[in-house]
Amino acid sequence: MRRVVKFILIGTLYLFYFISVFYESNLYGNIFSPIVTFISAYYVFNGYFLKENNLTLKRAGFFLTLCLLNWGLCDVMWAVADFVFGIDPNEVFFISYGYCITNVFLLLALVIAGYYELKNWNRVQVVVDTAAISLCTAILAWVIFLNQNMKNIVILKNDWISMGTVIVNILIFTWATVWIFTIRKGKIPLSLKISLTGVFVFLITDIIYYYKYFYTSYSANTLLDGSYVVSFALMALGASARNWRKGMTDNLEYTNAGRRENGILLIIAPVILLLFKGIQWQYLLIMISTIMFYFLLTNYIQKNVYRDEIFQKEIELNLQLEKKVEERTEELNNLLNKDFITGLYSRRFFLEQLDRLITELDKNESILLFYIDVNRYKMIKTMFGNYIGEKALLEIGKKLSKYELGPEDILASYGEDVFVFSMKGDYTYDKGVEIAQRIINLCSDIYQVDDFALRITVNIGIAAYPTDAQTRDDLIKHADIAMAQARSDGFNKIMIFDKNLVELVSYKNRIEIMLKKVQFDKDFFLYYQPQISLKDESIIGFEALIRWKTQEGEFIPPGQFIPIAEETGFIIPIGYWVIQKAIKQLTKWDTVSKRKPRVAINVSVKQLNERNFITRFQEILEKNNISPDRVEIEIIESVQLEESAEMKEMLQKLQQMGTSIAVDDFGTGYSSLYYLKNLPVDRIKIAKQLIDRIDQDIYDYTIVKTAISIARVKGIKVIAEGVETKEQLECLRQLDCDEIQGYYFAKPMPPEEAIERWI
Incomplete structure (x- = not known):
């Protein structure tokens, strides 16, 4: 206005x-x-x-x-x-x-x-x-x-x-x-x-x-x-x-x-x-x-x-193109030098830098290489999918990045579930173990990835240049060998490379090659170890145990080839062969005796993860006219059992069929009580390690006593394996253990001997 x-x-x-x-x-x-x-x-x-x-x-x-x-x-x-x-x-x-x-x-x-x-x-x-x-x-x-x-x-x-x-x-x-x-x-x-x-x-x-x-x-x-x-x-x-x-x-x-x-x-x-x-x-x-x-x-x-403007625009365009080429070159280098998932340095970049470090190495210096393997990564991907698996790797990479790196230290993603870390300087193996332990403390944790809580553990192999290797490739290979040995010892383990490990790896490679060529019915056979009721010392069943004797006459213990079969996935065909063989053996026993013993069969968690496992299991039972309650499935404690809802559902279906579920080597894992509370379990098998000194070690005695007491509350049977002495037997009798298995009664035996002595 x-x-x-x-x-x-x-x-x-x-x-x-x-x-x-x-x-x-x-x-x-x-x-x-x-x-x-x-x-x-x-x-x-x-x-x-x-x-x-x-x-x-x-x-x-x-x-x-x-x-x-x-x-x-x-x-x-x-x-x-x-x-x-x-x-x-x-x-x-x-x-x-x-x-x-x-x-x-x-x-x-x-x-x-x-x-x-x-x-x-x-x-x-x-x-x-x-x-x-x-x-x-x-x-x-x-x-x-x-x-x-x-x-x-x-x-x-x-x-x-x-x-x-x-x-x-x-x-x-x-x-x-x-x-x-x-x-x-x-x-x-x-x-x-x-x-x-x-x-x-x-x-x-x-x-x-x-x-x-x-x-x-x-x-x-x-x-x-x-x-x-x-x-x-x-x-x-x-x-x-x-x-x-x-x-x-x-x-x-x-x-x-x-x-x-x-x-x-x-x-x-x-x-x-x-x-x-x-x-x-x-x-x-x-x-x-x-x-x-x-x-x-x-x-x-x-x-x-106009010509000058065109020329100037051409110059500007060329400058823009050059700039874009530089940007794309930088992006390409980043793609080549950085891992897409974790953002850490890539395998290519690591190998280039490791070559440089080896070339520049002084006489009094060495290079320590840490080969870091994430345990069960493939299982995580199988259970939760690639997206969750990759996010878990990203989180692990972030944890590793928190380690304070020196100017010549290189941390990189080396493979799908492998990280490598190199350090140049005057380092000893003891210092390497100390550093590896710090890395384990950084990485081993429960990771919350979206809606899932994942327990992550790692194993680390350590090798030194030039002490353990004369070339870059040998250095990496020897650190990998040390890591593989650490993994065979458990989770969050550290192993320093030793020349004897090369022989061990060669032996494992030989077994792996032999497994691929094995003829099941000619090379494998089953032994049976009786399972005895402690109340009246009567036979209640047998555990089927696989044995391997090559056609050349070499005997290979299960403790050597079973872990390799697990790693390579060869355990699945072996497992089906064991199931067929053991159930067929029940049919043979039924023709010569009115006793109806059950048979306990060890089944790998990998095999249980198969979608059609129950279908194939039922087909084998029906083909041999064996009731499901004559078979007990033994599974070993593992994180897969704890974290997989599908696994729990699978065990419930087996239990509903009438097949009993047993947890083998109970007491050696980190979450034994979890299985008693949350999984459909009919029987637990106390691990031999706890039985060996039950009559001498108060801690082992107390652990077994506690396990039996809790199992009683849940109505779960308890069987002690590895019983070898009368003193062990009497301790277990005092603790009111249900069943016994071990050398005190009988070693594993061929099916013919089982018929003569027990059936």
């Missing part, structure tokens, strides 16, 4: 002024002229100075404001001289010529503003534009303003201030015309168009004034003076429009390089000449020739500019 009132008031003042000059009123013209000029100066100052951010344009706005202020001050002095002192202002030197300073300030404002714009233009084109416009302007000034008479120049020379002002006007006109007429690309903001229109109105008015001043007469407070005020009002309106449309700054993006031809406006010059002076063949010919030459030269310049 206040703004509307303000504009109405200002508009009223301008209206009164224009009425005054229309009626040529000296009194009111002299009063209102400085007022409206100062108002225009205020808006120019506000728009082009106060609210301008660019320092150069701010300076231009400052001089444009001085331009209007000077005019207003001269108007004030004119009024004072006329009304107060009664003096003709035209006779006062500093008043009549004071108005000339306005033109100088206007020229400075345009030069500064134009320089800000033109400094990035094509300079050759600017020179050509300036020359053409200057020549046409000079012809118009000579023909129209000077009337083609040299005497008029002499008259102007006698009034050198006025002549200088006229020259300034010509310079302003030329400069502004070059600025506006020759723009070939971009758009001039509306605010600037309005202000420049005001400049041209000022120039035309001033030229008319000097024409009247030299050739006729000039009267103050006429419509001519009103034209000056109109020019100032347009400048102020442009400054205001600038703030209304775009806030503090305009986007000044235009140039004289492009295909658009504003230079066609030069044709206005001969048109003006025709309108004012009629046909002047000599000057028309000069103007037309100048314009034609201008267009020819401009066309040549613009083609070169």
Whole structure:
């Protein structure tokens, strides 16, 4: 509302002024002229100075404001001289010529503003534009303003201030015309168009004034003076429009390089000449020739500019391509040098750096290599999927990254579930074990991955260069061998490479090769060890135990080939063969005896994980006409049993069929009591390690006693395996153990001997 009132008031003042000059009123013209000029100066100052951010344009706005202020001050002095002192202002030197300073300030404002714009233009084109416009302007000034008479120049020379002002006007006109007429690309903001229109109105008015001043007469407070005020009002309106449309700054993006031809406006010059002076063949010919030459030269310049732009764009494009190539090269190196899942260094990068470290190794230095294997990673992927497995690896990598690395230490992801860590320096094996233990403490934990809690353990093998290997590949191989031995000893184990391990690995490799070539019915056979009721020492069943004797006569103990079969997955076909053989043996026993002993069969957790295990198990039972309650499935304590809901469901289905479930080697794992509480278990087998010293070691005795007591609460039978002495037997009798298995009663025997002695 206040703004509307303000504009109405200002508009009223301008209206009164224009009425005054229309009626040529000296009194009111002299009063209102400085007022409206100062108002225009205020808006120019506000728009082009106060609210301008660019320092150069701010300076231009400052001089444009001085331009209007000077005019207003001269108007004030004119009024004072006329009304107060009664003096003709035209006779006062500093008043009549004071108005000339306005033109100088206007020229400075345009030069500064134009320089800000033109400094990035094509300079050759600017020179050509300036020359053409200057020549046409000079012809118009000579023909129209000077009337083609040299005497008029002499008259102007006698009034050198006025002549200088006229020259300034010509310079302003030329400069502004070059600025506006020759723009070939971009758009001039509306605010600037309005202000420049005001400049041209000022120039035309001033030229008319000097024409009247030299050739006729000039009267103050006429419509001519009103034209000056109109020019100032347009400048102020442009400054205001600038703030209304775009806030503090305009986007000044235009140039004289492009295909658009504003230079066609030069044709206005001969048109003006025709309108004012009629046909002047000599000057028309000069103007037309100048314009034609201008267009020819401009066309040549613009083609070169266009070629230069294309060339510059090609350079920029090449630079962009080079930059992209560098970025892609860096990305490719990152892909090659970094592991995609964990973000650690990749196998490739590690091998390159290890080669470098070996090359740079001093005599008193060594390289310790830690081969870190994540236990049961393949099982985690099988149970929870690749996504969870990879997130688990990422978390393990983060834990490993927390270890403080030295400048020559390298931590990398070496394989799907393997990390490697090398250290260069004066290190001993003891220091290596200490570091490996720290790594185990960092990594071994329960990891919360999405909705799953995963217990992660690792095993670490250590090898040293050059003590344990003479090449990079041997160093890695020997650390791997040490890790494999650590894994065979359990979880979170550390093993230092020893040359004897090579023989052990060779032996394991030989067994693995032999397993692949084994002929089941020729090489494998089953022995049976009786399971005795402690209450009356009667036979209740047998445990089927696999034995391997090669066709060459070599006997390979189960403790050596079963773990290898587990690692390689060969345990699954072996397991089915054992199930078929043991159940078929029950059928044979049933033909010669009315006893119905059960048979306990060890089944790998890997085999239980098979989707069709129960189906195949039922088919074998039906084929041999054996009831499911005649078979007991023995499973060894493992983390898989604890973490797999599918495994628990599988055991429940077997139990519902009538098959009993036994946990073998009970008491040697870390979560034995968990099985008693949460798994469908019918029988637990106390591990031989606890039975060996039950009559001598109070701790073993107490553990067995506790296990039997808890089993009683759950209604679970307890069988003690590995009973070899009468003292062990009596201890177990005191503890109210249900069943016994061990050398005290019988060693494992062939099925024929089992028939003769027990069936």
